Amino acid sequence: MKLKDPGPTIAEAKARGIERISVRGFERRDHEDVKSALREHFASCGRITDITIWFRQTVANIYFVGEGAADKALKLDGSVVAAGGWKVSAEPYPFSEERWIDVVVIRGYDYTSLSDSEVDVAVRDFLSSCGQVIQVMAIKRKGSIVAYIKGFFAGEKVVELNGSYLKGHKVAVTVLTTPFRNRRRITGRNALRIPHPGCE
Template sequence: MDIYAILRSGGEEFESEAAEKAFTDKCSGKPRVLISVEGYNTCLHEDDIKKELINHFNSCCEVGTVIVRKDPDNSPNLYRRAYVILLGDGAEEKAMQLNGTDIGGWKALVKVEPDQEDEESSRYRSSLFDEVLNDPKFWFGVSVRGYDTSLPVDKVESDLKEHFSNCGEITHVFVNTHEEQTNIYFARQQEEARALFLDGTEVGGFELDVRRVASVLSNRPFGNGEIPLGYTIPAHMFEFASKMNEEIDEKVRVFKKQRNII
């Protein structure tokens, strides 16, 4: 992982030789990891995003630097992905624990960035990520709040599955204990619509708050790749971010090995 290449790609410049030396000394000899963070409003000021990210990730480990770039398509907005270099033992695991957490009113989608890859491997990695992003299993769904959060996760899941079973085929259920909400996905759009009608109904004496979950279909980027104002990252990407990093890394490793053999 070439930190200086990352800095230069982001247009970062050190104010002086002393500043560059201070950064080098700070990073020298320490384990480090590069993560990317998405979810912020790209219309915000670059300095505001940097401050929010530094304050948030300082809670778990030492922040080496934060890179917030301008959109590569000459848009006046910021690029939708910021990069953070974290230092210290266990930085990767600590960073992933902050995936899906709130930062000033927006949820952070945290991903560990791989070491520099060749173009073909990078395209393959992107294709695997897009495959998870666009999985039809997560096209239609609702988020549910208001149930008894003191119950065990398996009890919450079984009670809500039973309550929403008449809506149609349930493809996936995720109980988010941190956010105290459960996402329930359905095979078809009309089943999602039926689930929304259960807003205000009760489970175990608790009134449910049922809303449409953020999905890949609910708000798409523009055709030129620009992220529209108010864009929300599909909810299932927060759930699978850590698992995706591990599985995609392994698939890319196998891909590289097979290609070298050929």
């Protein structure tokens, strides 16, 4: 499964007038239905380039092109989505100047007979349409793969790969997003949330 090009940098996004908001209010339901309803509801605010919904979440991010589009969209906070009958909660979600990376966890890919370099190539190819893959690590005792990726809303693109196939194996893909500035060592359950030093 290939997604669109990783997209522009934050500076390029601002130069091209890309803005975004965060939307809540819908229950867990078919994502395509929600996206269609949101496109219709926010159509008057500006040209919508993309809508992403995190896996198993009730939060959508809507991307617009056009100066002031996000401000117009925020005025619809509390309005009722005609196609869904639910009240929308719209919040600002501006782009940050901080550098972020995303930690991707892939489960379900049987790599036991492969070398580390073969796993690295396969995973980099799998994630290549989402952003720049910095590092790939196979955690053999847990049967999972961890990859560090950066790019313009790369994490949101990666979650769309959940349930797709990696070299014939249906995989579960989750994302742990961490601000790059956070270099504090974390141990235990949150160990995967540490940005790798090679990501600068």
